[in-house]
Amino acid sequence: MLEINNLTVEIGGRRILKGVDLNVEAGYTNVLFGPNGAGKSALLMTLMGFSGYNVVEGEIIFKGEDITHMSVYERAQMGMGIMTQRPPNMSGVKLYDLLNVISKDMKDTEALAETIDMVRFYDRDVNVGFSGGEIKRSELLQLSAQNPDFLLLDEPESGVDLVSIEQLGKTINGLLQKDCKCAGDRCKHGKSALVITHTGQVLDYIEADRGYILCNGTVMCSGNPREMLTEIKEQGYEECIKCKLMKI
Numbered sequence: 734m735l736e737i738n739n740l741t742v743e744i745g746g747r748r749i750l751k752g753v754d755l756n757v758e759a760g761y762t763n764v765l766f767g768p769n770g771a772g773k774s775a776l777l778m779t780l781m782g783f784s785g786y787n788v789v790e791g792e793i794i795f796k797g798e799d800i801t802h803m804s805v806y807e808r809a810q811m812g813m814g815i816m817t818q819r820p821p822n823m824s825g826v827k828l829y830d831l832l833n834v835i836s837k838d839m840k841d842t843e844a845l846a847e848t849i850d851m852v853r854f855y856d857r858d859v860n861v862g863f864s865g866g867e868i869k870r871s872e873l874l875q876l877s878a879q880n881p882d883f884l885l886l887d888e889p890e891s892g893v894d895l896v897s898i899e900q901l902g903k904t905i906n907g908l909l910q911k912d913c914k915c916a917g918d919r920c921k922h923g924k925s926a927l928v929i930t931h932t933g934q935v936l937d938y939i940e941a942d943r944g945y946i947l948c949n950g951t952v953m954c955s956g957n958p959r960e961m962l963t964e965i966k967e968q969g970y971e972e973c974i975k976c977k978l979m980k981i
């Protein structure tokens with residue numbers, strides 16, 4: 734569903750991503766690990782097409798189409814959606830009005846808003862004065878309203894209290910499983926996701942297929958995400974860099 738080939742990106746003339754290769758098949762959820770400043774958020778922002786992320790080499794193929802130079806709007810229309818780390822305040826835009834514009838099914842959106850206690854935010858300007866956890870819930874609600882085929886999730890659990898993480902994780906899982914008409918417990922032709930996580934807490938609620946470690950703008954290795962998380966917790970990212978150097 735998503736194919737990233739040799740993606741090299743500059744921000745303000747500084748090279749942030751260097752020849753990134755990464756794939757996410759339809760129905761799969763892949764995970765991106767990496768130390769602070771590695772370029773994980775930059776990768777997601779580039780995939781969504783935000784300005785300031787200049788692709789100087791490589792390509793992004795989504796649903797078989799080259800989207801490398803498409804606008805954010807066109808990518809969203811094609812079924813790509815994002816939950817960013819620091820979404821902007823939207824002064825003058827009420828949450829309800831925004832949901833009403835992007836919602837494919839307002840009934841579903843309102844049901845989720847009830848579940849995650851966001852109805853009382855309908856009359857507030859989007860993100861203005863929201864707490865960290867409230868921003869995450871608002872973002873999740875907007876993403877659910879859009880109901881994209883491909884979810885880019887940037888540290889969805891960060892800033893969320895321990896009790897609410899379960900609800901957030903289950904909601905994300907529900908979103909990934911939504912509209913899946915396959916029999917059996919796993920739908921390999923449904924929605925896909927690329928998730929950034931430091932703690933791995935969200936992985937307790939979703940099926941993660943493949944993990945990637947990004948260090949200094951480069952993919953160092955890939956593998957079983959749970960095993961990778963255990964190794965990162967035990968050995969940190971230093972071992973990963975050494976391992977890559979040894980392979981070279």
Ligand SMILES: Nc1ncnc2c1ncn2[C@@H]1O[C@H](COP(=O)(O)OP(=O)(O)OP(=O)(O)O)[C@@H](O)[C@H]1O
Pocket residue numbers: 744745747749767768769770771772773774775776785
């Ligand atoms: N607008 C910008 N101007 C200059 N440098 C930027 C800009 N945006 C990002 N960077 C730099 O790009 C690098 C990668 O940032 P990015 O946010 O992608 O890291 P990250 O892997 O998501 O880190 P974290 O885990 O801390 O969220 C950092 O060194 C950051 O300072």
